[in-house]
Amino acid sequence: MATPERDDAAIVISLERVALERWADGDPGAFLDLSAAEVSYFDPFAARRLDGLAALRSLYEQLRGRIHIDRFEMIAPRVQIAGDVAVLTYRFDSYGGDGVVRWNTTEVYRKDPDGWKIIHTHWAFNQPQTAA
Amino acid sequence: MATPERDDAAIVISLERVALERWADGDPGAFLDLSAAEVSYFDPFAARRLDGLAALRSLYEQLRGRIHIDRFEMIAPRVQIAGDVAVLTYRFDSYGGDGVVRWNTTEVYRKDPDGWKIIHTHWAFNQPQTAA
Numbered sequence: 686m687a688t689p690e691r692d693d694a695a696i697v698i699s700l701e702r703v704a705l706e707r708w709a710d711g712d713p714g715a716f717l718d719l720s721a722a723e724v725s726y727f728d729p730f731a732a733r734r735l736d737g738l739a740a741l742r743s744l745y746e747q748l749r750g751r752i753h754i755d756r757f758e759m760i761a762p763r764v765q766i767a768g769d770v771a772v773l774t775y776r777f778d779s780y781g782g783d784g785v786v787r788w789n790t791t792e793v794y795r796k797d798p799d800g801w802k803i804i805h806t807h808w809a810f811n812q813p814q815t816a817a
Numbered sequence: 818m819a820t821p822e823r824d825d826a827a828i829v830i831s832l833e834r835v836a837l838e839r840w841a842d843g844d845p846g847a848f849l850d851l852s853a854a855e856v857s858y859f860d861p862f863a864a865r866r867l868d869g870l871a872a873l874r875s876l877y878e879q880l881r882g883r884i885h886i887d888r889f890e891m892i893a894p895r896v897q898i899a900g901d902v903a904v905l906t907y908r909f910d911s912y913g914g915d916g917v918v919r920w921n922t923t924e925v926y927r928k929d930p931d932g933w934k935i936i937h938t939h940w941a942f943n944q945p946q947t948a949a
Contacts, residue, residue: 725895725906727921729945734893734906734921761866763857765936767927768900772937774857774866789859789866791923791939795899804897805904807923809941813861 694764697771697794697801702759705777709754713745721795721802728808741806756780769796770804776811787811826896829903829926829933834891837909841886845877853927853934860940873938888912901928902936908943919943 704715717738726735726744735741760776770793777788793805836847849870858867858876867873892908902925909920925937 723897725897725904727906727923727941729921729942732944734895734908736895763866763868765855765857767902767925767936770899770902770925772857772925774859774937774939776866789861789939789941791859791937793899793902793904793925804899805906805923807906807921807939807941809859809861809921809939810945810947811861812864813942813945813947815942815945815947 690766693766693771693796697764697773697792698759698762700794700801701762701773701775701792705757705759708752709757709779711748711750711752713749713752716803716806717742717745719801719803720806721797721804724804724806726806728806729810729813754779754781770794771796771801822898825898825903825928829896829905829924830891830894832926832933833894833905833907833924837889837891840884841889841911843880843882843884845881845884848935848938849874849877851933851935852938853929853936856934856936856938858938860938861942861945886911886913902926903928903933 707715720738722738724738724741726741758778762775765772773792775790777790779786789809789811791807792803794801795804839847852870854870856870856873858873890910894907897904905924907922909922911918921941921943923939924935926933927936
């Protein structure tokens with residue numbers, strides 16, 4: 686049976702999937718549209734956390750047109766609802782010219798008057814084989 | 818001037834710091850006490866996300882007494898409050914026998930009737946040098 690929490694979870698997963706599909710085509714626009722002004726962001730390439738939409742926009746615009754993912758899998762997405770917050774976690778397997786890259790992903794969404802917005806993003810490698 | 822949000826941020830950072838100090842001495846107990854039944858957990862060693870306190874307890878109990886961190890730095894902690902949720906993010910530099918290990922950390926806390934509880938943890942390496 687449908688419940689508000691289940692609906693919210695499905696909406697958040699759907700928003701994320703559409704943004705990933707555009708990302709896979711080199712377009713960061715959907716993630717930028719989804720991100721809140723206060724967004725915080727970690728990825729494995731940046732020395733520091735990015736704070737705020739302007740900083741995230743600067744990074745993403747440098748990547749526009751440079752990303753191409755042939756196909757991806759969003760694995761075991763889970764949404765934890767807490768008030769107006771939805772914590773979406775999943776693994777992300779990205780297939781392209783370099784083979785597969787495996788990620789762990791956290792997205793914290795907040796339900797704002799104008800819809801769900803991402804207030805925190807954390808991208809990390811799943812089981813990286815680190816150099817000695 | 819003190820505000821409720823600023824107080825909540827200080828409390829969450831303080832809870833985390835105390836748990837890290839016990840962790841640095843090989844004791845995962847404070848993190849287990851802080852974690853909610855529904856907790857989700859990513860780290861760079863696990864193939865999959867852990868879901869639920871029993872799974873997290875199983876991992877942490879395997880590590881009890883095996884972790885020793887000489888000293889650590891919690892760098893640039895930031896708390897984003899959204900309703901009863903606090904998203905704490907920081908970098909964590911851990912100094913020990915192997916030199917320094919640098920991390921990116923996300924902790925999502927929820928304010929429950931019995932206090933702040935962690936509903937999601939994401940530990941990842943900061944700028945890992947991956948093997949070719």
